[in-house]
Amino acid sequence: xxxxKALVKKAKKGDEEAFISLITQYEDVLYRTASxxxxxxxxxxxxxxxxxxxxxxxxxxxxxxxxxxxxxxxxLINKCNNFLNKRKSTSMINELLLPENRSDGYQKIELxxxxxxxxxxxxxxxxLYYIVGLNIKEMSEFLTEPEGTIKSRLxxxxxxxxxxxxxxxxxxxxxx
Numbered sequence: 001x002x003x004x005k006a007l008v009k010k011a012k013k014g015d016e017e018a019f020i021s022l023i024t025q026y027e028d029v030l031y032r033t034a035s036x037x038x039x040x041x042x043x044x045x046x047x048x049x050x051x052x053x054x055x056x057x058x059x060x061x062x063x064x065x066x067x068x069x070x071x072x073x074x075x076l077i078n079k080c081n082n083f084l085n086k087r088k089s090t091s092m093i094n095e096l097l098l099p100e101n102r103s104d105g106y107q108k109i110e111l112x113x114x115x116x117x118x119x120x121x122x123x124x125x126x127x128l129y130y131i132v133g134l135n136i137k138e139m140s141e142f143l144t145e146p147e148g149t150i151k152s153r154l155x156x157x158x159x160x161x162x163x164x165x166x167x168x169x170x171x172x173x174x175x176x
Contacts, residue, residue, distance in 0.1 A: 008065035019059070023052055026069055030076055032131050037080040047083055051076040070142050073132050114161050122157035129154055 004025070010018035023030075030051065034044040055072050062071050115123060128134045128142065136154075140147040 005065045047079040125153040
């Protein structure tokens with residue numbers, strides 16, 4: 001994490017190359033997060049662009065340099081939510097936690113339906129944990145909720161999916 005902290009410090013001093021390096025490091029995470037929340041590639045690209053511009057303009061407001069990832073993901077999620085609210089569309093989540101050895105199209109649809117049936121707080125917990133890659137503490141700070149609440153949401157979301165949709169499957173058997 002030392003390199004992230006150093007790059008953020010340089011970027012805060014106006015080093016554009018340092019900011020570009022930071023974005024490049026987190027580009028895949030940002031893309032996966034936006035694509036799980038939005039319906040089409042154009043919206044994903046627009047949300048990412050808006051988030052990056054906002055991050056660049058507001059970089060001076062980042063208090064703890066080592067939390068750049070969490071901070072920019074929060075900006076991106078807010079941008080995605082703005083797109084969803086404007087278009088009044090539902091979020092479509094694809095392939096979240098789908099076992100790698102399964103490529104059946106029907107299972108993808110089933111998983112998408114299962115995830116979309118979850119309450120928003122459970123779905124967001126799964127996205128932040130498994131897609132964005134935040135740990136429980138970072139999620140707690142990000143969502144301004146106690147760590148126990150976050151753990152219980154993750155556990156409850158996995159339990160709902162397991163009991164409702166995947167009774168005989170070993171979905172989400174792995175942990176970070």
